[in-house]
Structures are given as C-alpha cells and as structure tokens.
Amino acid sequence: MTPNLHLWLIPVLPLVGAAINGLFGKRFSRQTVVAIALGFCGAAFVMALWIAFQFSSLGLPHIELLASWIRAGDFQVDFAFYLDQLSLVMLLVVTGVGFLIHIYSVGYMWEEAGFYRFFAYLNLFMFFMLTLVLASNYLLMFIGWEGVGLASYLLIGFWFTKDSAASAGKKAFIVNRIGDFGFLIALFLMIKHFGSLNFVQVFRIVFRMPAEVAGTGLLTSIGLLLMVGAAGKSAQLPLYVWLPDAMEGPTPVSALIHAATMVTAGVYMVARSHVVFDRAPQALMVVAIVGTLTALFAATIGVCQTDIKKVLAYSTISQLGYMFMACGVAAYSAGIFHLMTHAFFKGLLFLAAGSVIHAVGGEQDMRRMGGLRHHIPWTFWTMTAATFAIAGFPPFAGFFSKDAILWKAFSSEYGSWVYWAIGVFTAFLTSFYMFRLWFLTFFGEYRGEAAGHGDEHIQVIDSRAGAPAPHEHGRGGIHESPTVMLVPLVILAVLSFCGGWVGSERFDKFLSPALHAEVTLSEEAAAATSAPDSKEQGNSETLFTSISVLAAVSGLFLAWLLYHRRPQLPQEIAHALGGFYEAVVHKYYVDEIYAAVFVKPLIDGSTRILWHGIDRDVIDATLDNGAEGAREVSDTMRHMQSGNLRSYAGWIAAGAAVVIAYMVWLGAR
Amino acid sequence: MLHLLVFSVFGLVCVAGAVNLLVQRHPINSALSLVVVMGSLAVEYLLLGAEFVAAVQVIVYAGAIMVLFVFVIMLLNAGEEDRTKGSRVAMLFGIPGVVIGSVLVAWVLVGHSGTGNVAVGALPGPPKVIGWLLFHDFLLPFEVTSVLVLIAIMGAVVLASHPGSVQQTSAQADKREG
C-alpha cells in the first residue's frame, strides 16, 4: 500500500503559522513573527519537495483520507487529499514561489504597522491555496476557493485605513463571489446528477458518458459554470475588473496572489476537470474564446497604462488569457506549463517592481521614473531577465511555454488559426508594453523628484491622500533594496531563465498520466500531434516558433524606438489615435459601465423599491394608519363619555327604541 | 259598561298624574302625583281582577317606595327645579316625535290586538294560588330576588350611612341625623 504521506501536514503547517501569528502576533517582536511565518511556510515547502522526490515510487492518484466530513444518505464528502502530477506541480509552484515571497516581504514590510497581521494573512492564504490544490473533492476545493478569496480580500485591504484599498478589497471579494456563484451551481448540478463530488467518482461517471457534441447538455452547462467560476477567480474577461484595483495592496501580495497562486487556481480547476471539458466541446470553445479575447483585451489596455503595477496587472490578465486559451484547445499541459513559468517571471516582475517602488520611495508612476539601471543594478538585471522571459525570447522560460500554447492553439484538434493569430499579435503587444515599462523605468534620465533629498518623499507621500502610505525609509535618494529582498529576485530570475528548458514535451509527458491517462480523445490528439505529422509538424512548428520570436523582437524594437530613441513620439501617436487612445487609457470605461449597468440599478432598486416602496409605504403605513384609525374612533367615542347624565339617558332611550323597533320588525315580518 | 267607565276614569287619572309628574316643578308635587298614578293603577288592577296585586301595589309601591321618595325629598330639602330653557331641537323634534310615536303605537295596539276582552274578577281569585305559584313555579326567581333585596339593603346602608366622608356644613349634619 502506498506509504501514508501525511499530505494533510502541508496545508496545516501554514494554518498553524497563521494561527500563532494572528492570535499572539501582537506580543511577538518582528523577528519572532518572521521566524514563525517563514518557518512554517518553509516546512510546507520542504514537505512538498520531499513528496516530489518520492513521487516516482508512488501509485498514481494517491488519495489520503483524513476524516469524514459530510455523510448525508448516499452523498458523502470527506477531508481527503489527492495527489497526482498536476497537483504536485501546483504544490511546488505554490509553496516555492510562496516561500520566496515570504522572504521578500520581510524586507518590504519591515517598517509597516501590523507586521504580524500581514504574515498571518499570508500564511492563511497559503493554507487555503494548498487545501484548494490538494483537495480530492470539489467541495474541499471550494473551501480553498473561498478561503483564497477571503485572504485576497484581507491582503488587498491590508492598509484598511486607506478607503481606496478597502473598497478595492471589497470589489475583489464581491467579483470573486459572483464567480464562485457559478462554481457553486456547477457543484449542485454535479451532486444532483453524479451523486458525489469526489474527483475519482465524478471522473469515472463522466468518462463513461458520451461526448455532447451537439446542443448544450449537462456536461456543457457544468463546464460553462465552472468556466464562470474560473473567470471570476482568474480575472477573465467579464470578471477581471477587480485585479487592477487589487494593486492597492502591498506589492508582495500582488506578486503572490495575482501572479503566482490565486489567479492560477482557475486554470488548475479547468485543468483538473478536463474530463468534463473534453466531453463538452462547446464549453471548451467558450473557454478558448474567452481566453483569447481576455488576452488581447488586457494587452491593449496594458499598453497605455502609466502605473507600473497596473501594467503588470493587465499583463497577468492577458497571460491568464493565454492559459485559458491553452485549456480551451485541450492543451491542458501547455496551459499548466505556462502557468508554472508565468508564476516565476510574473512573480519576479512584481517583486522587482516592488523593489523599484521601494527604491524611489513609493512612487508607482512610470512617468516619474527613468534611468534607474545605475541606481538599482540588481533589480535592473533581474527585471531584465523577467521582461525577456515574458516577452518570449528563446532562451527564457516564457518562450517555451508561450510557444507551446501558440503551437497547440494552431495545431490542436479544437484550435484554429484564428486563435494562433490573435495569440501572436497579443505576444507582440505583450513584449511591446513590457519593454515600454522596461525602457521607461530603467533607461533615459530620471524624471522623478526622488533624486533630490528625502523631503520629496514626504511631499510625494502627502500628495497621495496623506494616508500612511508605505513610507519607504527615505534615507538619501534611490537606493538598492536590502539583500533580503534581492535574494528571492535572483532565485526567481534563475528559475524564469531556465524554467523553460524543461520543454513542453517533457512537461507534457510528465503531466500526461494526470491529464490524459483516461482520456481517449485527447490521446489521439496528442498522438496525432506527436506521431503522424511529426516530421511536417516539426518544420511547421519551427516556422511558428520563428514567427513568435519575430513578434517578440518587433515588440522590443518598437518599444525601443518609441520610448528610448524619440520619447516625444508616443504623445503624437496618442493625439493621432485620439478617441481610441482615450478609451484605452480609461480601460474602455469598463468599470464605469459595470457601475452603471449593475451596481447603480441594484443600489437604486433596493433603495427605491425595497426600502421606500415596501418597507416604508407598505409596512409602516399599515401600522401607522391602523393606530391612527384606532385613535380617531376612540376620539369620537370619547365624546360620548361626557359625564352628562341626561345624554346618557338619551343614549339609553335611543338604544331601547332601536331594540324595540327591531323586535317589532321581527315580529311583523 | 261600568267597567269601561271606571277604567276610563282611572285611566285618565293615571295619565293626568303622569303628565303632572312631568310638568310639576317641585319634586314633592311630582312625587304625590306619582302616588296618585299608583293608586289609580291599583284600581286598574282591581278592575283586572288582580286584588292581591292591587293591594301589594298599594302597600309596596305607594306605601313604601313613594314614602322613601318623599322621605328623601324632605331630607334633602330639594328646592324648586330651576327651569332651564329647553333646547330648540328637543322641543322641535321631541314633542311631535312623541306624539307621532304614541299615536302609531296606539293604532297598532288597537288595530291588532282587539281580540281579548277582559272580564272583571275573571282571574281565579284567591291569593292562595298566587302564593302557590310564587313558591313552586317561580321559586328560583323568588330566591334570586331575595338575594337582590339583601344586596340592595346592604348597599343602601353603606352608601347612606357613610358619615363625614366629605366636609359638610353643620346644618346638614343635624338634618341628616334626624
């Protein structure tokens, strides 16, 4: 029997860390807080590594039952952990990158108030992410799903005193909830039709069902709903609005959540339930379309963003779009491969951006930066590595994973050249805005005031709504970040450099047992792709890779041309484009539209209809009028009690007369 | 025909007494007119053959209750009733209303129930039968009325004899005690 791996230890360790920090953090010194947080997260990482080493000797889907949770009739859900190649990869990514970000944030958040609170949230986030990844049934995954949403809310709104941060946190949480809503309905459908939520049972039932080629059957609807959940969590087209605003949170948070882990949850979930998607081609097509559109859309917005973190946020959305496009064309392994590489270089980009902001004293606007390569060489070189990686230059990781996706997008049985074309164009845009960022921050002369002495910092800080923004220690001008921040940067740079060498085929083979073992269809696809036209596939593949490299280089050249050679050129282009440029700058007014379409009517509706209409006019009215009516009646009656005996006598006589009349009438009748 | 004559005479006396009760300003006069009414009623009862009732009427009503009234009137030495101007409305509606009402009632009564004629003394006379009835058929009401009277007595005693609850002039004191 496979040895008991105590999988449950991995999520529980960060939970313990979070508990200790959260409950007693106030009394610990910063060093102890760091020790606890890093210690537990590191332990989880070591556990993951230890499992990875043993992995080859393990049985394939290794399920460990911890305890039974719900036992309602034949429906049964229990705390069980599921380990296979896919979850192992995710495990390594999450714990690895998470650990590095922990180290980084020690330096970044050193002067922050609520230091312990930050690390408690981080550990909490790790716990939820790990439960999500390791869950063996959808319900436990859903817990992780919600928990991650909660942690992101807490972390985004870390500086809760700043109302923009608080509302950003709220926005993130609400949008996620909308996504979760779809996910939940999918769960209900599964319970109804499959009677269970465990991956094993569900996949076995779905495996036997025929593919719903025509029409929208059960599987398609489940697929679509899962897609909604994933879109909410991974910020895809309809529900991406929360991600750019999530930049309000501290940079390591953005790095951890919006680059490496949380956003990838959606991709992981789609990959995990590939069996469902394989049986529902329409759903798969939707995933692909959404993915590509998001990629293109986000990339266009990213092009004209000025805030360094916003640019990275939109690039994350577009890269996620790539991953979804990959899943959409049933190239799950490519998607996951890109996910892994993306985690490395995007994490690095965010952390580097963090150290850049750290260096210039909290300034996030690229227009006020420039020529920083001399001041912060380490950050500059690591940033360069990440930028080349994301742009997709050959030796770097990004090239391999993106190229794999693009190739699968074209060649895959579900794919079509349209996806490939958009993909390439987006790749071009990606490299363009990445190098634009690169040139603006590191080349040219320094445009910020931080060059002077410390006072600007204060002025700068004051300008930002006087909130206790992260007041970087303003000692002297631009300075390199402390080593504790640089070490993770270097590691990530190395990873993003050589991450790609694994190669998509070897990665594909590695993941195939998890992703393709029982899937007949995708096997043929894989076989088809790899076997018959391997030769012809070989040269067409090289053709495609060369095209994508060309796109990346042209992106670099354009960025160099516009932002390095002739900096005034962008303004002219902006004027030329006019309205379109304005729209793009304002993020196609999506937020405004959402506000107008959804938020406003909801608020107005509830106030006007629910509050005024029903509550006030109906309920209160009835009560008040009732009371009023009673009072009036009693008032009229009161006059009768005048104390005047003879009026009483009169009333008695009248009453008697009435009675007599009635009697007579009765008699006479 | 004698009966009719006697009846109408005493009937008129009754009505006159009743009207007098209304018209009289001084309560003592109205009290006496009431006694007259009761007397004539007693005679009416005799006409109807109910001697015992007549006798009791005289003894109880005229003899006891009216004496009580006279007693109270004397005791309280109630003065003339001050004539207040009757309200227009009362006059306007009151009198015609009453007249019409009584005429209507009279017409109905005369019209419809003209059946029975009443013979004088036709009632199975001796009070013994009444006694029998009283103590057999109507025993329960009899007992109830006796309890009622008991309560009435107690009530009267308590109410009337409550001395000095209110500060009163000396004149009243001796008068009341008399």
Added chain:
Amino acid sequence: MAILLTAVAYTVWLERKVVGHIQNRWGPTRVGPFGLLQPLADGVKFIFKEDLIPPHVFKPLYIAAPMIALIFALTSISVIPIGNWITVFGIHTPLEITDVNIGLLIVLGITSLGVYGVALAGWSSNSKYSLLGGLRASAQMVSYEISLGLSLVGVLILAGSFSLRDIVDAQGGTFWGFIPRWNIFQGQIVAFFIYLMAAYAETNRVPFDLPEAETELVAGYHTEYSAMKFAMFFMAEYANMITVACLATLLFLGGWHGPHRFGPPFVQAILPVFWFVVKVFAFLFLYIWVRGTLPRFRYDQLMAFGWKFLLPLAIANLVITALIVALRA
C-alpha cells in the same frame, strides 16, 4: 262614621281620665258629670280657634296633610266587621260596612298610606322641628309597618284567608270547653305582643310617641298646625288607635266570639257586638294604661328595637306558625 267619631271623642276622654287616675289626679271632671262632656268642649274649642297659617309654608300640602291623615284613618274602619250576621228588621246584613275578601290587605294598605299624612305635614310646615318630627314619625311608622304586617301573617296562616270575617269565624269554638279558640291562644301569643308594640309605634303612641314628644320637638309634626287642622290630626290619631284595637280584637281576641250564649234571642243577636265592644274597650284601656306608665324611647333605641328585635321575632314567629300549620295539616 258617627259612631266612630263619638267613639274617638270618648276615647280621648277616657284616656285623659285614666292617665289622670294613674297619676292619681282626677281627669277632666268639671265639664258635665265625670267630665263626660269635656271632649265636646274640646271639639268646640278647636272649631272656634283661629285657624292661622304660618308664612312661606308649602300651602297646598300644608292644608292637605291633615286631611290625608284623617281620610286614611277613617277609611280603614270601613272594612272592619264589628259583629256577626244580624237580622235586624228582616234585613240580613253582616255587621260591617263592606265585605271584601282581602279586607286585611286593604287595612294594611291604608295604614301604610297614613304615613303620607304625617310626612307631608312635617315637611310642608317648613320648620326644622316639624321637619325632624315628620321625618322621625314617618321613619318609625314605615319600619314598624313591616313587623305589623309579618305578625298578622301568622294569623293569616291559621285562618287561611284575607277576609276578616273568615278569620273571626276561624276563631269560633273553644279548646276543651273552656279556653276560647282565639288566635291568641292558638300559639299566637308572641304574634299578639309583636302586633301590640307595632300598633303602638304605628299610631305614635306612648312608648313610641317621640315625634310629638312635647319636651323635645314641641309636638313634632303638627307643631305649626292649629285649631281645626290640629284637631284633624288628633282625631286621625285616635281613629287609627281604634282601628288598630279593632284589628287586634278581630285577629287575636276572636272578634265577636263570647264565652257562651245567654239571654233571649234579641239579646243573643246583640251579644257578639257586645263582646266585640268589650274587647275593643279592653284593648284601648291597655293603650291608655301603657301611655300613662311607660317612659319614652330614645329615637335610636326605638329604631333599633324596631329593626333589630321586633322584625326578627316576627319572622321567627311566622316560621314557627308555618311549621305548626304544615305539621298539623
């Protein structure tokens, strides 16, 4: 009527003589032999005296009151049968003015009306004394009326009828030869005493004559009256006395039943009447005798006696007689 009035006059005379003798002084002696004409003298005096009417007196009632008193006093006599059937000159008439089968009731009714005379007199003479006198008199009469009525009920139960004649007939015959079968001996002794006291109270006589007590209330309700009106009251009072006496004889002393019959048929016819008169005379004598001797009751004693003693006794007596009758029947 004539008989009654002369009887009234001579009762007055009798009373004054007897009271005088009790107080060992002579009664009226000067006018006529043994003062026999004294009542006549009084009557004349009353008639000729000036009949003044005090100011702001409630005129109509002031005058009416004595009349009411007298009228009721005299009417009650009408029902009382004096003797048995007598056939005089072929006319077979019962010796009474009218024979109503509820005689007793009528008497009771009229005595209760008598109260009005007294009450109205007291009130209409518009003076504190007379008002108080009137109040007391009427209160007294009303309360004693009840015990009077109850005491009579005992007799009724024995006789079984309201008609006085039947009651008297019921008392005919004797017990074991010598004890006459009068009600007084048929267990009605207690009733007789109650009756006696109630009667005194009814007529405001001696022990209960507080209303006209000279000492305190200056002749009570008829203080303001003079001459003729006073005479009326006076006569009314004595008439009542006689009525009560007759009633007593009828109800308790066996009416006209004498011990035994003797003498010729003519005498035989008169005999019942003779017995009746003798009994009435005896009762009156008792009256006067009591007047002369007993002290006057204080008012609250009087009322207390009336309500707390006499009434319960009367009820008890009634219950006992009812039991006897029920048992015997």
Added chain:
Amino acid sequence: MVPLSYYLVLSGILFACGVTGFLIKRNIITIFMSIELMLNGVNLSFVAFAAQWHALSGQVFVFFVMVVAAAESAVGLAIIIAVYRTRETLNVDRVNLLKL
C-alpha cells in the same frame, strides 16, 4: 268588558311619559320617579296580559318587578343622598364630574 288594547294603550302612554320624564327632567329624584312610572306602566301591561290569558304567572312577574323596583329605588336614593352630600345639588347637569 274592557278590550285589552285599552290597557295596553294606557300602559304605553304611562311608559312614554316615564321616558320623556327620564329625558327632560333635571332633578335626579324626578328622574327616579319617572323610572318608577315606566315600571308601573310595564306592570299594568303584565297584569292586563295575565288577565287576558288567565295565567297567574303574569301577576307573579309583577311582584318580581316590584321587588326589583324597591331594591333599585333604595340603592338609588342612597346614592342620591351621597351625591347630594358631596355635590350640594341635585341638578343632573351639574353632577357630571367623576372627581369632585
């Protein structure tokens, strides 16, 4: 022979007078008397009907009415005395305050 209806008319009239007295009169005692008058009117009709249907129970009812009337007047008069003692007046209109 006196037709029954005459009696009823007479009692109706008496009752009417009683009611009007009850309404018009100012003096409490007079109001009481008009109540007695009404009761007498009723008694008359009782006896009249009793006579017509030769049922003695009618008369028995009269007794009960009398008893009730007696009780009522006793208590009523006591109240009147109490009222007079506190209010110094018998005029109904002035006796309309519960508290002195």
